[in-house]
Amino acid sequence: MAMQSKQSKKPTKKQAMANIVNHYESSLKENFIKNIVVGFETASQLYLDKINSGxxxxxxxxxxxxxxxxxxxxxxxxxxxxxxx
Structure with a gap:
């Protein structure tokens, strides 16, 4: 009987590239959303400060x-x- 290795197989070059691209796209989307939220918060705070200053x-x-x-x-x-x- 052949013994099976407990180590998982290395991803192929194509799979590795796909993983990198997926991670990169996911990070871009996440950062894009975070930047929209930060921009919204900053603008809202600026307008609120202007109103509070009279x-x-x-x-x-x-x-x-x-x-x-x-x-x-x-x-x-x-x-x-x-x-x-």
């Missing part, structure tokens, strides 16, 4: 409009780009 609804509305209008500037800063880029 900002009127019209001032808050104008603040939000300016932020949305200048989102490309925020993106450049977040990506570490300069004005010359």
């Amino acid at each position: 900002c009127t609804m019209e001032e808050l509305k104008e603040f939000i409009k300016n932020n949305l209008k200048n989102k490309d500037v925020i993106e450049k800063v977040a990506n570490g780009k300069t004005e010359n880029d």
Whole structure:
């Protein structure tokens, strides 16, 4: 009778690559969701702080409009780009 090894077989190269890709995609999705939540929390806290400091609804509305209008500037800063880029 042949003895069976208690060690599990190594994954094939194809299986190993699939495992890496699956883990990478899972991590990306998880981090994407976390970043959405962090962004939501940050924006909500910013608006709440503005209101608590005595900002009127019209001032808050104008603040939000300016932020949305200048989102490309925020993106450049977040990506570490300069004005010359």
